[in-house]
Amino acid sequence: MSFSKEKRAQYGDELYEALKAGKTIDPLTDRESDITIEDSYHISLHMVERRVAAGDKIVGKKIGVTSKAVQDMLNVHQPDFGFITHEMWFENAETISISANKLIQPRAEGEIAFKLKKDLVGPGVTEKDVLDATECVMPCFEIVDSRIHNWQIKIQDTVADNASCGVFVLGENEVDPREIDLPNAQMKVYKNGQLISEGLGSAVQGNPLTAVAWLANTLGEFGIPFKAGEIILSGSLVPLEPVGPGDVMTLEVEGLGTAAVTFGS
Template structure:
């Protein structure tokens, strides 16, 4: 695919983001669309956000757990960029309309904040552990600019890994103090327990997921930088949300996070 076509698709996705509208799947229009093409489309979309004032503050990995892969019928991880305008505070009310959320779904994750750069390929789980300052409980609110979530892996990568917004909990813990694969998460919607998961849901270990992302982006010449936040993927199934919903989670030994959705 030539760069003009990639930029055209990136512009379409950016306009869908800013208007709060969906578009038809890119893979339905272009059977030759590769994951590499999708990455370049995503990068153009993100560059449009940066040109409009966003600042990149980290990266994300998604579709890591079997539960999420089965829900979306996408059977390998995706990856994207997160910006400061996606970042909300613990307990904050997020306006669905103001943030142009179209078909949002909440997922509970473990977020990493780095104290050192990581540059793939060749990054190991131990490298990730040594480069991490703290880990935090996190809600990521994924959203898709693709109509009715009819996505293949190329569609979600092109759409910046279906990024919406995210919330970090107030607690921050040295990962060396935790058994990350065996951390247990409980997720509540409007006060009722709706799902449970463990750290091992993401590729067996959140460290493995973050190392995978560092190495995958490293192939495109994209490093992890000290101070960045890395979202490591959902431990539980995605939960559709709408105005009036309140989501909360707790991770044993790590802490809590919550978010309220407004009009």
């Protein structure tokens, strides 16, 4: 049986307060054995609505836990989805204060971001539809974070927690997606100048276009469209990397350019 509207709001409020306080809570799946992904989506939506009511603005959507490397690391074996907001968005090469932004247990991942030029409404969205609707693609760092203690998450926990959103950084290059072989685009990620991981676009459900189509169709089932101008984060090509004060993360994607972020205390 699905949660009541009141119970969904209760957990959404709890996660929002944890976000604002920079603290963790016990996994929802430890407390509610019958919680469903649909319940979790409604909890997440309530949490995001609290952010918007406080003055934030939704600027796009994200898909996470798409690659096998990330699924194995988190022991979550299907993608999650959430909303990205204006307050999560930082400029390329900017220094992000961990404490000021209430980051708790941040991990960096390298992605390809899509900027849309027209709406996409699932279900029935194809890879070609995504390509036709995309203005450009950009290299991206997403800094995921979890309000769930010690990343002890199941799929319902991470969906409820807005797909473990933290902050994100877009590279400055904007490339027509038709000019890049997305499945074979190679990413290299560096931490403090040392190469730590490599991955291909195919790590994301075989093709980032496939991942974005999946997300459009999944959110379409909830009546949520992709809108022109939105940014869509398509999932990590590489394993997650824990970051802390003083760390400098850079990435380069063949044919797409670079992105960088520095972490301050």
